[in-house]
Amino acid sequence: MNGVNVQPVSLMRAVRGPILLITIGTLFAIDHVGPYSFSTTWPALLIVIGVMKLMERATSSAS
Amino acid sequence: MRPRSIVAPLLLIAVGTLFLVRNLWPEIPMFEMFARYWPFLLIIWGSARLLEVLIWHFTGRPLPVQGVSGGEWIVIVFLCVFGSMSFWGSNAYSRWPNSRISVRGLEIFGERFEFPVNAEQSTGKASRVVLDLGRGNVTIVGADGDKIKVTGHKTIQAYNQTDADRGDKEAPVEIVPMGDQIVIRTNQEKIDKNRRASADLEIAIPRNMSFEGRGRYGDFDVRDIAGNVEINSENSGVRLQNIGGGAKIELRRSDIVRAVSVKGNVDIKGRGQDIELEGIAGQVTVNGSYSGELTFRNVAKPLRFESSNTEVRVEQTTGLVKIALGNISAENVQGPVKVRTKVADVQLRDFSQTAEVQLERGDIEIRPSATHGRIDAKTDNGSVDLVVAPGARFDLTATTKRGEINNDFGAPLKVEAEGRNSTLRGSTGGPAIHLETQRGEITVRRAGQSETAPPRGVLPKKLPEPPAPPVPAPVQQ
16 A cells, blocks of 8 residues: 555554553453462463564565 | 654653542552552553554554663563562452452352251360361351251362262361360362362350361351350451450451450451451450451450551540541540551540550541540641540640641630741640641640530630731741
């Protein structure tokens, strides 16, 4: 669209920080008020980072 | 130019609001709220950033390289470290391990199977019953005869009937005599965690025995027992009624501890919410942190409350002593009375003997009865209000470092001003009363005066007097 083909990549990059932040917040919230402690839920962070990396790659190779 | 984020100003507004609320309404437990809910700050922060980035993207504005900048990450790391520390440090932590939420979480798995419980045993020479409950609610009632009767039901969480039946066999409710004790066990620890067990029991024991209860989660209800009662639980509501001996209660968390008519001493330790004691013939000692309201009515012997920053002592309570977050009051009590805390409004009414109040912030209201002793009341920030009975004898010295003095009592009290300092002094020949505030108003008046509508025709005659002192007090420089 309109030659702004750099946009999708930078959108994924820009969105990475906020999503990571939300994930960390959610895990801590579950640790404090939910049944699972942070020491059991931390792998979710790796999964989220991995998924974001994959999506970055997918969008950049698609363009 | 890249668009600038709205998160930084929002954060500033939030921090400002937080501190303002803390200053204006000190009774709101901001620290505890922060300790428990700080992760939601991260979620809100992240969501705000995400929303921003998306809006910028779809309005075609240039995007920042990173959604969350390096500086922000540093703040976030500090927030995480500080938040975790305050969470572990606060009592919020101890509330969760066996809380309702985790129980509910596990109840999702499997089904509940119920099994009736029926057991009976004669007590022989034993003088004490020990209950090892684990999870569940229990009612202990003193009865005639010399038999222990256990009735009720056991609930086992399992995927199917055979699993549940096995759990039922593995965790039988037993009554075992052990020396001069009789132990009632539910054996819940013997079955694995996948089949959670709990027991709701009603136990009748001979009236003259003592009772000791140990539990993890669930309420204790003890009635009509002549011996001592001792309860130790991780999370429990405790209700005692008509106990002939003393009571010793130690809880890591509780929603309520209520004791009505106990002949011996009552000793409560740990953390919880509300405490209600009424008609206690022995001493009362409460030690720990409680987030709700503590009421004490009719305590014949000394009452002592101690938490990390509050200490209250009353010699004898014929009326009511109430301790809540941000407010401590005592009415119709025998002194010596002592209240020491950081932030709270304090009201002492109708007390005899001496009184001592020491606060960092909060208003003090004192209405001694005619037979009071020495009174010392000190606050760093707040007003002091003294209401004396007409014709009371006292020797008053009241000082405010910064604030007004209202002498509604009239002669022989006199205001002496000295810069911002003012002192009200005067004596009718009686015990000393010392009032002191660093910053705040001091008012001294007679009981019945200016409380309701102007009483009788006496007041108008005296009215011209009070406006006079405040005029010289604020010396303008």
